[in-house]
Amino acid sequence: MSSYLYYPGCSMEGSGRSYRESLEGVLEPLGMTLEEINDWNCCGATEYVSLSTTPAYAMIARNLAIAAGEKKNGESLVAACSACYLNLAKADHYMGQQPALNARVNDALGAGGLHYDPGTVKVRHLLEVILNDVGLDAVKAAVKKPLTGLKVAPYLGCMVPRPDVDGAFTNHEQPNDLDRLLTALGAEVVDYPLKTECCGGHMTQVAPKVGLELIRRLVAEAEKDGAVMMVTVCPMCQINIDAYQGEMNRMFHTHHKMPIVFFTQLMGVAFGLEPKSVGVGREYTNASKTLARALKAAPQLALAAAGAAPAPRSRPDKRALPMPRMADSEVEE
Amino acid sequence: MVVAQVSPPEVADAGARLLAEVNSKTAGVSRLEMCIQCGSCGGSCPSASAMDHTPRGLFALIRAGARDEVLRSNTPWMCLSCYHCVVRCPQEIEITDVMYAIKTIAEKEHTYPNNVGPDFTGVFIGQARQFGRSWEIGLTARHYLRHFILRLPGITPMAFGLFRHGRIGIMPHRIQGTKQLHAILARADELERAR
Numbered sequence: 001m002s003s004y005l006y007y008p009g010c011s012m013e014g015s016g017r018s019y020r021e022s023l024e025g026v027l028e029p030l031g032m033t034l035e036e037i038n039d040w041n042c043c044g045a046t047e048y049v050s051l052s053t054t055p056a057y058a059m060i061a062r063n064l065a066i067a068a069g070e071k072k073n074g075e076s077l078v079a080a081c082s083a084c085y086l087n088l089a090k091a092d093h094y095m096g097q098q099p100a101l102n103a104r105v106n107d108a109l110g111a112g113g114l115h116y117d118p119g120t121v122k123v124r125h126l127l128e129v130i131l132n133d134v135g136l137d138a139v140k141a142a143v144k145k146p147l148t149g150l151k152v153a154p155y156l157g158c159m160v161p162r163p164d165v166d167g168a169f170t171n172h173e174q175p176n177d178l179d180r181l182l183t184a185l186g187a188e189v190v191d192y193p194l195k196t197e198c199c200g201g202h203m204t205q206v207a208p209k210v211g212l213e214l215i216r217r218l219v220a221e222a223e224k225d226g227a228v229m230m231v232t233v234c235p236m237c238q239i240n241i242d243a244y245q246g247e248m249n250r251m252f253h254t255h256h257k258m259p260i261v262f263f264t265q266l267m268g269v270a271f272g273l274e275p276k277s278v279g280v281g282r283e284y285t286n287a288s289k290t291l292a293r294a295l296k297a298a299p300q301l302a303l304a305a306a307g308a309a310p311a312p313r314s315r316p317d318k319r320a321l322p323m324p325r326m327a328d329s330e331v332e333e
Numbered sequence: 334m335v336v337a338q339v340s341p342p343e344v345a346d347a348g349a350r351l352l353a354e355v356n357s358k359t360a361g362v363s364r365l366e367m368c369i370q371c372g373s374c375g376g377s378c379p380s381a382s383a384m385d386h387t388p389r390g391l392f393a394l395i396r397a398g399a400r401d402e403v404l405r406s407n408t409p410w411m412c413l414s415c416y417h418c419v420v421r422c423p424q425e426i427e428i429t430d431v432m433y434a435i436k437t438i439a440e441k442e443h444t445y446p447n448n449v450g451p452d453f454t455g456v457f458i459g460q461a462r463q464f465g466r467s468w469e470i471g472l473t474a475r476h477y478l479r480h481f482i483l484r485l486p487g488i489t490p491m492a493f494g495l496f497r498h499g500r501i502g503i504m505p506h507r508i509q510g511t512k513q514l515h516a517i518l519a520r521a522d523e524l525e526r527a528r
Contacts, residue, residue: 010467015500039509041465046414047457050433051440053360054528055521059461062517094361101360104524111520112513162416163429172420198379198415205476206450208484210383210411243491250487282498284491 002133005067005077005121006034009084009235010042015243016235018279019080022264023126025278029142029271030134034078037067043087045236046201057101058108060091064123065109065116080126080264082159082234089123093165125160127233127263128168131177136184144272146186149301150294153192153227154178155218155260157237161196172196178263182231185270186302190225194218199237204244212248215241219248219258228290230260238262243284259287269295340397347398355395357528358434365431367424368392374418374428384408385446388418388428391435404444409435410451449480462518465508470501 012020027034040063048056067077079085095102096118106115130139156178161169169175173196179189197218203211218241222230232238241260249256261280268278269291275281281288340348356363368389375387384407386394391408409432418428439445440455453476460468473492477485495501508514 010469010506013466013506014469014502015495017500041508041510041514042461042467044461045457045467047454048461049360050414051437051451051454051458052525053358053437054525055462055518057360058517058521059514062514090360097361104521107524108517108521112510112517114513114517158413158415158417163419173417198413198417201413201415202453203380203413205473206453207383207411208481210380214379214413243495246491247484247487282500284494284498 001031001033003033003035003073003075004124004129005070005075006036007040007043007063007067007077007079007084007088008036009079009081011081011235011239015239016081016262018265018282019235019238019262020279022262022268022278023080025268025273026264026271030130030267031138032129032134035070035075037063037070037077040066043084045083045087049087049090053101054104054108057091057094058105060087061095061105061109061116062112062114064088064092064121065114068116068120071121076122076124076129078124078126078129080233081236082125082157083236085123085125086159086163089165090163092118092121092123123166124168125233127160127177127181131181136180139181139184139267143185143270145270145295146298146302147182147266147270147294148186148188148298148305150187150229150266150291150298151190151227152182152187152266153190153222153225153230154182154195155192155222155230155232155237155241156196157232157234158196158198158201160233178231178233181263182266185266186298187266187270190222190227192222192225192227194221199234199240201236201240204240204247208247209251211240212244212251215244215248216252216254216256219245219256220254222258223256227258228294229287230258231263231266232260233263241285245285257285259283259285259290261287261291344398347400348396349398351395351398351400351403354438355431355434358437359427359430360433361427361430363431363434364424364426365392365395368396368426369424371423373421373423377417377421379415379417380411380413384411388432392431401444403435404439404442405446406435407446408432409439410445452476452480460505462514463511464505465511465514466506468505470503471505 043060044056161175162172182189200211200214238260265278265280269275372389375381375389381387386406386408394403412432414429416429440451445451456472
């Protein structure tokens with residue numbers, strides 16, 4: 001059992017509830033324990049840091065100071081929400097980089113009887129912990145119901161792979177981290193080039209035209225790539241794409257219906273947990289039916305894949321442009 | 334005859350002053366003075382089409398000392414915090430944090446192009462400071478009533494849907510250590526004002 005300190009973040013208690021429920025469900029099969037830090041506060045999301053420095057970073061650092069006090073054997077602090085993860089990691093990074101900021105933040109923390117030395121707590125994202133500490137072999141070993149045939153678009157969003165202050169991800173724009181995990185669950189991961197494009201963040205609230213257009217691109221591309229479901233690691237991405245898809249459809253006169261779930265929910269289902277117990281069904285754009293259909297077809301598909309003769313080589317598509325041919329005379333020479 | 338065009342000293346001075354001001358409000362090290370005006374930022378930006386100046390253009394305005402133009406621009410308010418420009422910038426400029434710094438100054442001086450963004454952010458911050466947690470329903474309900482009353486008919490069924498699915502709590506959650514948090518924030522505000 002590897003144990004970690006855990007910072008849930010506000011979304012996990014509200015709109016991202018299914019993320020929390022599914023995370024709680026997969027901990028045991030993964031052999032992980034998470035110790036929630038005591039009386040944590042909001043990280044300020046992208047809002048506070050965008051209009052202030054000392055107070056915003058002091059508010060984030062209060063959590064780091066609490067985590068540092070609860071650390072016993074060098075545990076990392078794990079966050080599942082992208083904005084929380086980035087804020088915690090950035091505060092630690094900038095306090096180390098800027099002595100003046102560090103001094104001001106610690107002066108403020110002192111007023112509450114706290115202190116934080118940058119570098120004391122290592123902040124990590126849940127996905128990276130599962131990939132690097134638990135490992136894909138352990139994930140595969142825990143799979144009881146492979147998600148064979150379930151075509152998913154892996155959607156990471158922005159703040160996990162970027163700016164990546166600790167260099168924890170394989171690539172800033174086209175990382176394959178989530179792809180590998182979902183493949184280990186047996187799912188069919190479609191090639192989704194927009195996997196780290198932005199969902200619009202708070203633009204659905206402040207500039208809907210900008211936000212809804214970004215959501216339209218993401219959903220339309222996932223559909224075009226053949227995915228029946230998007231899979232995310234971020235509560236903000238989830239609620240934007242899930243809850244605002246209706247308003248987006250009205251604005252652009254489209255009829256998309258693309259469910260989006262958390263990667264932990266698919267892990268839970270693949271580990272044999274009841275979909276409902278891992279929060280499936282809490283989406284506004286319902287994923288239950290899509291998932292149920294895929295799960296029903298999965299055993300046959302898995303059998304067919306295991307027993308079938310290798311698929312015949314695909315013939316070139318007749319509609320494709322012909323390959324250039326060399327004139328016979330050139331070949332002879 | 335070719336005459337070399339050199340910015341008059343007062344422009345260069347104003348530029349240096351504005352650059353220093355923006356840098357002083359940036360959380361980390363901005364590296365903004367390293368900008369080579371290549372435009373990778375604007376080319377990478379998913380919301381550039383909604384901006385009055387691309388990030389590159391805005392940085393040129395900073396160097397030219399065009400303080401008013403910079404602080405009235407909608408560019409930083411359209412920034413999505415997606416960090417595409419940051420990882421692509423060949424000069425490793427912390428562009429997102431520079432946008433935050435410009436917003437910080439513009440918010441203080443009330444020079445933002447419209448109050449929808451500042452208001453949303455302000456209410457979020459106020460609630461997070463007061464309770465120690467964000468309060469999703471309180472924030473969005475107030476925001477839609479004030480700024481997007483016409484979106485309400487379309488949004489209301491969604492809000493009920495989320496409520497039915499147990500994804501919205503009605504009351505705000507308060508942390509136990511609100512007193513400690515408020516003491517920290519009061520001192521932080523003092524330090525911020527003194528800068």
